[in-house]
Amino acid sequence: ADYEWAPTIYNFDNIATAVLSLFVLAIGEGWTVIMWSAIDSTGEETPPLLNANPGYAAFFLAFMVIGNFFIMNLFASALIDEFRAQQEEADGLVMMSESQKKWLMSISVLTRTELPRGIIPPRDR
DSSP: OOOOOOOOSSOSSSHHHHHHHHHHHHHTSSHHHHHHHHHHOOSTTOOOOTTSOTTHHHHHHHHHHHHHHHHHHHHHHHHHHHHHHHHHHTTTOTTOOHHHHHHHHHHHHHHHOOOOOSOOOOSOO
16 A cells, blocks of 8 residues: 655644644644644654654643633733723713612712701700
8 A cells, every 4th residue: 555644734844834833723723633743743754653742742731721821811901901991981880770870979969068067056955
């Protein structure tokens, strides 16, 4: 049987395919296929061997954990920034119900109200 070995689409043989492979890893779709291809790799122009480099799994797992935390942090910070901008735009009233808005308005009226100072003595002694 004449078989010819060819590298997979996602590999680390050159910079272009390595960047493409890391992009696929960052997306998270099909990253295990790339990981198992790397674990089975044996070198240039040689066919893969099952579990030839199990230590490569540490790189892929670390990349996925750290990369996903980084992406999650970026997403959360963008969401919080947008929430703060919306809240500042509406003076903090965006996320309040009608009863909360009325309560806030009554408190602001009470804090601005001047009460008479001093004690008035009773008139009927």
